[in-house]
Amino acid sequence: MEFKSLFSSRLMKLNHPYPSREKLFEEVAQDLVTMDYVRDSYQDTLIQREYSFPTGLRTNYCNIAIPHTDAVHVKTPFIYLVQLQNELKFQNMGNASEELSVKLIFFLGITEPKNQTILLSTLMELFQTEEFSKIIFEEKDTKQLEKKLNTFLTGGN
Amino acid sequence: MKNVIVACGSGVATSQTVASKVKRILDENKIKANVEAVDIKSLNSYIKSADVYISITKGGKEYDIPMLNGIAFLTGMGIQEETEKLIQILKN
Numbered sequence A: 001m002e003f004k005s006l007f008s009s010r011l012m013k014l015n016h017p018y019p020s021r022e023k024l025f026e027e028v029a030q031d032l033v034t035m036d037y038v039r040d041s042y043q044d045t046l047i048q049r050e051y052s053f054p055t056g057l058r059t060n061y062c063n064i065a066i067p068h069t070d071a072v073h074v075k076t077p078f079i080y081l082v083q084l085q086n087e088l089k090f091q092n093m094g095n096a097s098e099e100l101s102v103k104l105i106f107f108l109g110i111t112e113p114k115n116q117t118i119l120l121s122t123l124m125e126l127f128q129t130e131e132f133s134k135i136i137f138e139e140k141d142t143k144q145l146e147k148k149l150n151t152f153l154t155g156g157n
Numbered sequence B: 001m002k003n004v005i006v007a008c009g010s011g012v013a014t015s016q017t018v019a020s021k022v023k024r025i026l027d028e029n030k031i032k033a034n035v036e037a038v039d040i041k042s043l044n045s046y047i048k049s050a051d052v053y054i055s056i057t058k059g060g061k062e063y064d065i066p067m068l069n070g071i072a073f074l075t076g077m078g079i080q081e082e083t084e085k086l087i088q089i090l091k092n
Helices: A021-034 A042-052 A117-126 A130-138 A142-153 B014-028 B040-047 B070-075 B079-091
Strands: A012-016 A056-058 A063-065 A078-092 A095-109 B002-008 B033-039 B052-055 B067-069
Touching (some): B033 B040
Antiparallel strands (some): A056 A063
């Protein structure tokens, strides 16, 4: 599984308005069910897990969230990216009593935890660079973003 | 050999990622230790044999072994400090 092949314009919502976190989770889950990436059980377990184990994170340049759930609810590995028009509140993973305002959300679909740490570790390493954070924070067009990310992830080749 | 335990809610994403990062850091520093990612529900049975616990979530139970901040290994923010503490613990 290659990391770069996981970013697809089909799995992106850019500059998208969501009135609430619940609405966001619901729409993304339904999208993923339709595209056959996840099982019907994904939505409920995703919401439940975010509630019990929040996934908001501070990175060098911006706050992000990485909602995910048990591998059994996922059929095919994916990263589904949502860039929000307006920030939503997520609890901080490291300290659940703290709320973070989040504009970028990466739904992680993991089917083999031991073998797919590359998903999250690559993502976190990329977020330590300003260039990557900027691209993903500012681009409004899904096709353009897919292209830019692929260029970035392959070192311009 | 010393044991390092990393725990998160599910053992799906975060603890596995932190565990592989910690393994890499220990390799680079030529320190031998077992690093294991576990889900938080089974933490109690692992903690007895562990020398250090890398925790993802704050406010959990306290244990009488050293605890480190797992988020630092995930996001890279504050990683230098946590790495130094980890190496100190494993060297002693």
